[in-house]
Amino acid sequence: MKTGIVLEGGAMRGMFTAGVIDVLLQNKITFDGCVGVSAGAVFGCNYKSRQQGRVIRYNKRFAKDPRYCSFRSLIKTGDLYGTEFCYDTLPLHIDIFDIKAYQENPMKFYTVATDTENGEPVYWQLDKGVGEDLQWYRASASMPMVSRPVIIDGKTYLDGGISDSIPLEFMQRQGYEKNLVVLTQPLGYKKKQPAIMPLFRLSLRKHPKMIEAMKNRHLMYNRETEYVAEQVKLGNTFVIRPPKKLDIGKIEHDPEKMQKAYEIGKKTMQKHLSELKRFLEE
Numbered sequence: 158m159k160t161g162i163v164l165e166g167g168a169m170r171g172m173f174t175a176g177v178i179d180v181l182l183q184n185k186i187t188f189d190g191c192v193g194v195s196a197g198a199v200f201g202c203n204y205k206s207r208q209q210g211r212v213i214r215y216n217k218r219f220a221k222d223p224r225y226c227s228f229r230s231l232i233k234t235g236d237l238y239g240t241e242f243c244y245d246t247l248p249l250h251i252d253i254f255d256i257k258a259y260q261e262n263p264m265k266f267y268t269v270a271t272d273t274e275n276g277e278p279v280y281w282q283l284d285k286g287v288g289e290d291l292q293w294y295r296a297s298a299s300m301p302m303v304s305r306p307v308i309i310d311g312k313t314y315l316d317g318g319i320s321d322s323i324p325l326e327f328m329q330r331q332g333y334e335k336n337l338v339v340l341t342q343p344l345g346y347k348k349k350q351p352a353i354m355p356l357f358r359l360s361l362r363k364h365p366k367m368i369e370a371m372k373n374r375h376l377m378y379n380r381e382t383e384y385v386a387e388q389v390k391l392g393n394t395f396v397i398r399p400p401k402k403l404d405i406g407k408i409e410h411d412p413e414k415m416q417k418a419y420e421i422g423k424k425t426m427q428k429h430l431s432e433l434k435r436f437l438e439e
Contacts, residue, residue: 159332159334159335160334160336160337161190161191161192161328161331161335162190162192162204162336162337162338163324163325163336163337163338163339164201165194165338166196166298166318166341167197167341167342168196168406168407168409169196169407169409169418170341170399170407170418171195172212172216172403172405172415172416172418172419172422173339173403173419173421174196174200174201174341174422175216175422176420177422177425178201178212179209179210180422180423180426180427182204182207182209186437187264189263189264189333192267192324193266193267194297194317194322194323195298195300195317195318198268198269198297199294199295199298201266202259202283202286205262206256207262211252211254213415213416215251216412219247220409220411220412223239224246225239225242225243226238226239226408227239235305236303236304243295259286260284265282265284267324268280268293268297268317269281269317269318269320270316270317271314271315272312272320273313273314273315273367274364276366276370277320278317278320281293289309296309297316297317299314299315301315301319301360301361301367302356302357302360304316306364318374319367319374321381322374322377323338323340323378323381325338325381325385325394326381326384335394336395337433338385338396339397340382340385340396340397341399342398343402344398348375349375350375395436397429397433398425400421400425403421404417405417405418
């Protein structure tokens with residue numbers, strides 16, 4: 158029976174996910190496959206490279222560094238998160254991403270991006286952890302209005318969470334029969350259409366299908382959380398989520414808030430560790 162792990166996005170709510178995957182690494186809990194969306198991809202790849210503590214470490218270290226995330230970068234380059242620093246300087250020269258360990262880990266790693274032409278999700282398996290894979294990570298995490306669309310092989314992509322926020326069904330289609338789903342919102346959360354939808358319409362005016370996807374994103378998200386709940390009842394899905402709303406912004410420069418969200422992720426996973434082990438062994 159193949160096992161999988163699904164990592165929701167949520168920008169800096171991903172510090173919760175970082176805590177969860179570090180506890181999994183500490184306890185040598187592995188899966189056959191993983192899919193990460195947006196922050197779930199750019200942080201979750203460290204699960205495949207087995208780099209415990211790396212996510213919280215570099216986020217805290219560069220929390221206030223304008224090269225990492227700043228409106229200065231947005232104005233200068235069109236990307237809130239500095240592309241060169243985040244996807245080249247940092248992982249390849251400063252806090253080194255372990256490409257060798259990533260490639261040697263047999264766990265398959267997938268990410269989701271949204272095709273700007275049709276507003277549909279595109280799923281990509283990332284085997285190398287370098288080169289074009291970095292562009293797919295970036296595409297999955299490129300939020301509208303604060304990121305430029307990412308061009309890969311002549312096609313343009315944006316945030317995977319727009320079209321498939323919780324790709325549990327995707328993993329099931331790939332044959333992963335038991336899945337751990339890591340969410341970054343508490344039980345009972347319902348997404349609403351964003352109040353800034355007019356701004357999204359303006360920024361995405363060249364991509365009408367993306368406007369439609371953004372308009373309906375909350376409906377898609379809420380359907381997916383309902384589907385996750387149904388699968389939990391069927392016994393094939395295990396969910397880890399924050400016990401309450403995380404006190405952290407989608408864009409966060411406070412290292413203390415990052416640490417708190419991270420610790421909540423660790424404590425939540427530790428609390429359910431024995432239960433998860435039983436679920437995977439049954």
